[in-house]
Amino acid sequence: MTASVETSAIVGTPAPHAEIAYEQIKAAIISGALAPGSRVSEQQLAEQLNVSRTPVHQAVVRLQNEEWLEVSSRRGVTIAPLRADEMREIYEVLIGLEGVAVASLASREPAADDEVDLELQDACSRCELALEEKNLRRWAAEDDRFHRLLIERSGNSRLARVAASVMEHAHRARLLTVNLRPWPSASNEDHARILQEISNRDPLRARTALEDHRRRGIATLVPILEAYSPQSGFAFMPIQQR
Amino acid sequence: MTASVETSAIVGTPAPHAEIAYEQIKAAIISGALAPGSRVSEQQLAEQLNVSRTPVHQAVVRLQNEEWLEVSSRRGVTIAPLRADEMREIYEVLIGLEGVAVASLASREPAADDEVDLELQDACSRCELALEEKNLRRWAAEDDRFHRLLIERSGNSRLARVAASVMEHAHRARLLTVNLRPWPSASNEDHARILQEISNRDPLRARTALEDHRRRGIATLVPILEAYSPQSGFAFMPIQQR
DNA sequence: TCCAGCCTACTTCCATGCGAGCTGGTATGC
DNA sequence: GCATACCAGCTCGCATGGAAGTAGGCTGGA
Numbered sequence: 423m424t425a426s427v428e429t430s431a432i433v434g435t436p437a438p439h440a441e442i443a444y445e446q447i448k449a450a451i452i453s454g455a456l457a458p459g460s461r462v463s464e465q466q467l468a469e470q471l472n473v474s475r476t477p478v479h480q481a482v483v484r485l486q487n488e489e490w491l492e493v494s495s496r497r498g499v500t501i502a503p504l505r506a507d508e509m510r511e512i513y514e515v516l517i518g519l520e521g522v523a524v525a526s527l528a529s530r531e532p533a534a535d536d537e538v539d540l541e542l543q544d545a546c547s548r549c550e551l552a553l554e555e556k557n558l559r560r561w562a563a564e565d566d567r568f569h570r571l572l573i574e575r576s577g578n579s580r581l582a583r584v585a586a587s588v589m590e591h592a593h594r595a596r597l598l599t600v601n602l603r604p605w606p607s608a609s610n611e612d613h614a615r616i617l618q619e620i621s622n623r624d625p626l627r628a629r630t631a632l633e634d635h636r637r638r639g640i641a642t643l644v645p646i647l648e649a650y651s652p653q654s655g656f657a658f659m660p661i662q663q664r
Numbered sequence: 665m666t667a668s669v670e671t672s673a674i675v676g677t678p679a680p681h682a683e684i685a686y687e688q689i690k691a692a693i694i695s696g697a698l699a700p701g702s703r704v705s706e707q708q709l710a711e712q713l714n715v716s717r718t719p720v721h722q723a724v725v726r727l728q729n730e731e732w733l734e735v736s737s738r739r740g741v742t743i744a745p746l747r748a749d750e751m752r753e754i755y756e757v758l759i760g761l762e763g764v765a766v767a768s769l770a771s772r773e774p775a776a777d778d779e780v781d782l783e784l785q786d787a788c789s790r791c792e793l794a795l796e797e798k799n800l801r802r803w804a805a806e807d808d809r810f811h812r813l814l815i816e817r818s819g820n821s822r823l824a825r826v827a828a829s830v831m832e833h834a835h836r837a838r839l840l841t842v843n844l845r846p847w848p849s850a851s852n853e854d855h856a857r858i859l860q861e862i863s864n865r866d867p868l869r870a871r872t873a874l875e876d877h878r879r880r881g882i883a884t885l886v887p888i889l890e891a892y893s894p895q896s897g898f899a900f901m902p903i904q905q906r
Numbered sequence: 907t908c909c910a911g912c913c914t915a916c917t918t919c920c921a922t923g924c925g926a927g928c929t930g931g932t933a934t935g936c
Numbered sequence: 937g938c939a940t941a942c943c944a945g946c947t948c949g950c951a952t953g954g955a956a957g958t959a960g961g962c963t964g965g966a
Contacts, residue, residue, distance in 0.1 A: 438737070438918090438919065438920090439919080439920070440725070440919080440920090463946080463947065463948085464947080464948070465946090465947080465948095473920085473921095474920060474921045474922075475921080475922085475948090476718075476919085476920055476921065476922090477919080477920070477921095479722075479948080479949080480721075480722055480725055483682070483722055483726065484725065484726060484729060487726060487729070489822075493948080494928090494947095494948090495680075495927080495928090495947085495948055495949075496926075496927050496928055496929095496946085496947045496948045496949080497927095497928065497929080497946095497947065497948080498946090498947065498948085499948095508822070511820045511821065511822035511823060512822055514764055514768070514820050514822075514823060515761065515764070515820070515822055515823050515826055517764060518760040518761050518763055518764035518823070519757065519760045519761070521760055521763070521764075522756055522757070522759060522760035522763075526756070578753045578756050578757070579753065580731075580750070580753035580754055580756075580757055581753060581756060581757050581760070584757055584826065584830065588826065680948095680949065680950090681949080681950070682949080682950090705916080705917065705918085706917080706918070707916090707917080707918095715950085715951095716950060716951045716952075717918090717951080717952085718949085718950055718951065718952090719949085719950070719951095721918080721919080735918075736917090736918090736958095737917085737918060737919080737957080737958090738916085738917045738918045738919080738956075738957050738958055738959095739916095739917065739918080739957095739958065739959075740916090740917060740918080741917095741918095907966105908965105908966090909964105909965090909966085910963105910964095910965090910966100911962105911963090911964090911965105912961105912962085912963085912964100913960105913961090913962080913963095914959105914960095914961085914962095915958105915959095915960095915961100916957105916958090916959090916960105917956100917957085917958080917959100918955105918956090918957085918958100919954105919955085919956080919957100920953105920954090920955080920956100921952105921953090921954085921955100922951105922952090922953090922954105923950105923951090923952090923953105924949105924950090924951085924952105925948105925949085925950085925951105926947100926948090926949085926950105927946105927947085927948090927949105928945105928946090928947080928948100929944105929945090929946085929947100930943105930944095930945090930946105931942105931943090931944090931945100932941105932942085932943085932944100933940105933941090933942085933943095934939105934940090934941085934942095935938105935939090935940085935941095936937105936938085936939085936940100
């Protein structure tokens with residue numbers, strides 16, 4: 423018959439409730455709807471998501487394992503706070519993982535009009551465009567897209583999965599601080615230099631360029647995070663409570 | 665009153681069933697008791713572990729997320745096969761993560777009789793000892809311990825957690841192939857060189873040394889894995905079935 | 907002998923009931 | 937007025953029953 427647009431990977435299996443709960447709760451944490459340091463109960467989450475407690479509990483355990491929240495037995499769920507030292511550690515991990523990806527990209531056979539090179543250039547241009555339009559939120563999204571593309575095009579799917587999981591934490595921190603940070607003017611130059619070294623097929627320099635870029639990123643992020651109560655995290659958006 | 669020895673972290677809470685199931689199943693996969701590519705049902709696992717199906721299901725979902733197995737909806741659980749290309753990817757990820765750890769270790773202030781340096785030297789010696797005794801299984805364990813120490817002493821706990829999770833996959837592959845591989849004579853020299861560069865406080869050379877070491881490791885592992893059916897994985901031990 | 911269609915057995919997945927334990931508030935004794 | 941002990945409410949954790957869905961065998965027909 424007619425083909426309808428697939429909502430996710432395979433249509434027909436309507437996505438299990440546990441998966442829905444996982445995605446929704448994680449999205450709420452990243453966006454800040456569930457504020458860092460706030461407390462909720464699994465029952466509240468279940469009611470808001472219109473599923474029973476079991477799939478919510480599964481999702482919560484999974485999210486705890488990925489360090490998005492902490493569940494104290496019989497005490498409730500605490501959303502992970504945003505701490506400067508945590509972010510420092512995360513950026514170090516990213517340097518390692520993205521470094522491998524970038525070096526791998528720069529180790530391919532050179533080719534004129536290489537498709538991957540062009541794709542990366544395109545993503546880089548979109549960052550510049552968002553910045554010219556002075557749209558910081560879109561810039562954050564495009565910047566995230568650029569970095570995700572770097573690891574996805576490395577050809578190592580395991581690397582991509584691990585890095586994507588870590589990168590989401592960094593993305594959350596950037597989203598919640600995007601209006602507090604100084605104007606990211608140097609970012610695009612960094613990106614351009616990374617791509618330059620990749621198309622030069624120079625793995626060492628490419629990795630160094632990425633490392634410098636990430637270190638500048640954490641250097642701007644840390645003082646912002648430290649300015650806010652470093653223990654309990656902070657909340658831009660109202661905590662969901664009734 | 666009298667203090668009794670704690671079994672785990674905090675006594676009084678006797679370790680949740682979900683945690684028990686997670687650890688036991690993962691251990692069974694790593695040891696080969698649950699053979700690569702084999703299929704089991706959650707109910708079978710629950711009966712063997714003497715817990716109900718709920719905590720087993722939670723553990724299984726978590727293990728699927730860490731790529732130890734795959735759960736096909738309403739079809740059962742499939743233990744992850746051992747594939748050469750998977751292992752190649754895992755070793756690349758390890759190069760990135762351990763590289764950061766080693767560089768970080770080599771970036772500390774130099775100090776005579778540095779405690780961490782000595783601890784690493786000790787772990788290295790234990791590898792040599794196991795090799796001199798021609799005890800391959802113990803060598804595999806000591807080698808694992810050495811690499812785990814490298815990341816744990818890096819001072820980055822997030823890095824340690826991520827890397828440990830990935831490293832367990834490599835450890836499983838080594839355990840299941842330990843009797844098939846050539847004698848690991850060069851391994852100790854590699855370790856010694858890494859430690860040398862760390863105590864020289866030379867981050868770049870230390871990272872390069874580790875990279876070389878890991879590349880040699882995957883170069884010996886891949887042909888062994890490829891010699892066995894690369895699609896379905898392989899089974900050294902009998903599959904648990906009734 | 908081969909093929910097609912049905913049907914049974916088995917699997918994961920979800921909802922709900924119950925139990926154990928922690929927290930915060932309140933009342934009582936000093 | 938203050939400290940302490942108790943109690944009620946709320947929370948997670950686990951077990952169990954039912955529902956939905958798939959795979960593979962089995963039967964009937966050509």
